[in-house]
Amino acid sequence: MIIMPYKFKCADIGMNCGFSVKGTSPEELMPKIAEHAKTAHKIDEINEDLKKKVQGAIKKTMF
Ligand SMILES: [Zn+2]
Known part of the structure; x- marks a missing residue:
């Protein structure tokens, strides 16, 4: 079993979007x-501000 405790939800950075992703590390x-930002939100490059926002929204869960 692979444990993927890190989770990001697009809605957590104020996007009106149902996207979420899980992983083993931020x-x-x-x-x-x-990749999602590019395809779904037409954000070609994640700048420092957005990166900080995203990193702040990544949560560690038990599941
Ligand atoms: Zn999204």
């Missing part, structure tokens, strides 16, 4: 979030 989530 580093693993970033490329997935970047």
Whole structure:
């Protein structure tokens, strides 16, 4: 069983969006979030501000 305790929800950074992603580390989530931002929100590049926002919204869960 692979435990993926880190979770990010797009809604947590104020997006009207149902996207969520899980991973084993915050580093693993970033490329997935970047890819989603690109395809779903037309954000080609995650700048420092957005990166901080995203990192702040990544939560560690028990499940
Ligand atoms: Zn989204």
